[in-house]
Amino acid sequence: EAGVTQSPTHLIKTRGQQVTLRCSPISGHTSVYWYQQALGLGLQFLLWYDEGEERNRGNFPPRFSGRQFPNYSSELNVNALELEDSALYLCASSSDRVPGNTIYFGEGSWLTVV
Amino acid sequence: AQTVTQSQPEMSVQEAETVTLSCTYDTSENNYYLFWYKQPPSRQMILVIRQEAYKQQNATENRFSVNFQKAAKSFSLKISDSQLGDTAMYFCAFMKPSSPTFGNEKLTFGTGTRLTIIP
Numbered sequence: 001e002a003g004v005t006q007s008p009t010h011l012i013k014t015r016g017q018q019v020t021l022r023c024s025p026i027s028g029h030t031s032v033y034w035y036q037q038a039l040g041l042g043l044q045f046l047l048w049y050d051e052g053e054e055r056n057r058g059n060f061p062p063r064f065s066g067r068q069f070p071n072y073s074s075e076l077n078v079n080a081l082e083l084e085d086s087a088l089y090l091c092a093s094s095s096d097r098v099p100g101n102t103i104y105f106g107e108g109s110w111l112t113v114v
Numbered sequence: 115a116q117t118v119t120q121s122q123p124e125m126s127v128q129e130a131e132t133v134t135l136s137c138t139y140d141t142s143e144n145n146y147y148l149f150w151y152k153q154p155p156s157r158q159m160i161l162v163i164r165q166e167a168y169k170q171q172n173a174t175e176n177r178f179s180v181n182f183q184k185a186a187k188s189f190s191l192k193i194s195d196s197q198l199g200d201t202a203m204y205f206c207a208f209m210k211p212s213s214p215t216f217g218n219e220k221l222t223f224g225t226g227t228r229l230t231i232i233p
Contacts, residue, residue, distance in 0.1 A: 033220060042225040058220075105159035105160075
């Protein structure tokens with residue numbers, strides 16, 4: 001069974017540009033989570049989608065947005081990139097209605113903003 | 115809001131020894147879930163072990179075990195017979211169910227402990 005897959009794995013963008021990161025959850029999982037892990041810092045919660053709806057949002061500016069598609073895959077969009085957006089962006093998925101079910105992570109997308 | 119604290123930024127131990135990583139958390143919830151994740155240099159987050167708060171028995175997975183003290187809000191990870199492949203960042207994480215019908219909430223992570231196993 002395939003795990004959580006993310007693309008692209010690495011990318012470099014210029015300050016002010018826009019970026020879209022993609023995530024495919026494990027088959028059967030309907031919840032998708034996005035986390036930001038800046039260098040030397042812990043994981044900061046960005047967004048949580050389930051059944052196509054945004055369920056929760058972390059303390060990030062509105063230029064961070066996303067969506068979840070009918071097939072439960074998800075996109076994270078970041079507009080007007082700033083240097084401090086350079087980080088590893090981790091996507092994770094879990095089963096929808098099982099309390100405390102394990103959240104599984106992808107390998108992440110490395111974003112460098114120059 | 116829930117908070118998770120890992121007070122040991124870095125630890126090192128000789129191969130084959132036992133090491134314990136500390137984690138404390140703050141919550142007013144009675145039912146919740148606790149996790150330890152491992153992040154090796156490849157940066158893939160890997161689940162090590164999970165604990166359900168309503169279970170008094172400490173979780174165990176092979177060489178990994180936890181000491182869950184609910185009253186003290188403490189959730190430490192013990193690694194026995196440590197191996198070189200255990201070298202990684204270890205994150206403690208907390209999750210509460212958002213509702214009886216909607217199972218999951220987001221994970222709240224601690225800041226991590228960098229563990230180095232010395233040959």
